[in-house]
Amino acid sequence: MANLKEIRNRITSVASTMQITSAMKMVSAAKLKKAQDGITQMRPYSEKLQEILSNLTSSLDMSENQYSQNREVKNVLIVAVTSNRGLCGAFNNNIIKSTNQYIKDNPGEKVQVIGLGKKAQDAYKRTDFYHTDYSEDLTKVYDDIKFENIEDFGEYLMESYKEAKFDKILVFYNRFKNAATQIVMNEQFLPVEQAESEEKTTTADYIFEPSKEEIVDELIPKSLKTQLYKAVLDSWASEHGARMTAMHKATDNADALKKELTLSYNKARQAAITNEILEIVGGAEALNN
Amino acid sequence: MVIEIITPDNLLYKGHIDSITLPGVDGSFGMWDNHAPIISALTKGKVKIKQASSKNSSYDEFSGDFLADIAKDESFEFDINGGVVEVQNNKVTLLAN
Numbered sequence: 193m194a195n196l197k198e199i200r201n202r203i204t205s206v207a208s209t210m211q212i213t214s215a216m217k218m219v220s221a222a223k224l225k226k227a228q229d230g231i232t233q234m235r236p237y238s239e240k241l242q243e244i245l246s247n248l249t250s251s252l253d254m255s256e257n258q259y260s261q262n263r264e265v266k267n268v269l270i271v272a273v274t275s276n277r278g279l280c281g282a283f284n285n286n287i288i289k290s291t292n293q294y295i296k297d298n299p300g301e302k303v304q305v306i307g308l309g310k311k312a313q314d315a316y317k318r319t320d321f322y323h324t325d326y327s328e329d330l331t332k333v334y335d336d337i338k339f340e341n342i343e344d345f346g347e348y349l350m351e352s353y354k355e356a357k358f359d360k361i362l363v364f365y366n367r368f369k370n371a372a373t374q375i376v377m378n379e380q381f382l383p384v385e386q387a388e389s390e391e392k393t394t395t396a397d398y399i400f401e402p403s404k405e406e407i408v409d410e411l412i413p414k415s416l417k418t419q420l421y422k423a424v425l426d427s428w429a430s431e432h433g434a435r436m437t438a439m440h441k442a443t444d445n446a447d448a449l450k451k452e453l454t455l456s457y458n459k460a461r462q463a464a465i466t467n468e469i470l471e472i473v474g475g476a477e478a479l480n481n
Numbered sequence: 482m483v484i485e486i487i488t489p490d491n492l493l494y495k496g497h498i499d500s501i502t503l504p505g506v507d508g509s510f511g512m513w514d515n516h517a518p519i520i521s522a523l524t525k526g527k528v529k530i531k532q533a534s535s536k537n538s539s540y541d542e543f544s545g546d547f548l549a550d551i552a553k554d555e556s557f558e559f560d561i562n563g564g565v566v567e568v569q570n571n572k573v574t575l576l577a578n
Binding site: 247 | 484487488489490491505506508510517518519520521522534563565567569574576578
């Protein structure tokens with residue numbers, strides 16, 4: 193049986209780890225609430241924008257639009273949205289895994305990866321796939337998640353699509369379902385897929401100012417940026433959900449380990465006491481004789 | 482008429498107004514009650530709003546302080562970087578950036 197001091201040290205270390213994991217869980221729970229609020233607050237904007245856009249595009253031929261040209265796919269850019277920090281279970285791994293899967297499944301395409309978040313950047317920095325042309329630091333997005341902070345990146349993506357640097361741009365991110373579940377999404381960012389308007393939107397006789405086409409040209413970049421922003425918000429919420437779950441499990445495991453160690457500590461202590469009594473009794477016996 | 486000003490980050494303002502002036506792409510334009518349905522792209526510029534004097538019921542759901550700030554006076558104005566406006570049945574929806 194291990195000696196007493198050794199077990200005592202391990203109990204202390206497990207207890208302090210437990211403190212850290214449970215604190216991280218609390219922090220993530222609080223941040224998760226905020227991140228969820230962000231999603232709910234953005235929803236009216238994106239819904240309204242989508243409504244107006246589908247209202248407009250249903251009567252327009254979109255194949256001419258500069259954002260919806262289906263070129264032959266040779267160069268692909270993947271935007272991998274991950275977190276800056278670890279300790280959140282398989283959250284980042286899932287994104288990296290599905291990115292690698294895509295690269296494996298499409299050997300005919302020249303794929304480049306840009307990481308929105310430190311973990312994806314770390315994973316691809318040393319590979320040939322890493323896209324280096326974008327100079328801004330994308331990890332800073334998470335310091336202060338605001339629409340303005342994502343706009344420049346969105347514009348960069350649109351620009352490189354227009355210049356035909358890439359024929360297809362995909363966004364890989366974790367969609368937030370609930371605190372315990374994230375769904376890895378592979379969304380096509382560009383070219384824009386024309387939404388099929390199932391429901392006939394009641395088009396009142398709108399005045400369009402300027403022309404319909406010009407409004408659509410204004411709106412599509414906006415809706416693309418909104419899509420990107422939504423991906424970031426979703427990923428942010430998912431990250432905290434994932435971390436919360438991971439830390440909850442870690443706390444539970446630490447608790448179980450601590451119980452086990454305490455048990456063996458007490459057994460060892462008892463054995464030591466019994467030993468001591470035996471020695472004393474033995475010594476007294478010897479004196480009596 | 483009723484107005485809703487929505488940005489990607491929050492709902493900025495919601496309330497009854499008398500008139501609104503918007504920075505359209507082809508020049509600034511104003512609107513009063515019973516305007517015909519319109520969808521228009523906006524550019525960088527100032528939005529001026531005159532609140533309905535009788536019913537200043539500008540309630541807020543999210544960003545309480547900012548709302549109170551801009552809606553202090555009967556008429557107020559603020560800057561946008563662009564956006565879209567939709568008007569239908571005396572309901573103005575302003576998607577601002």
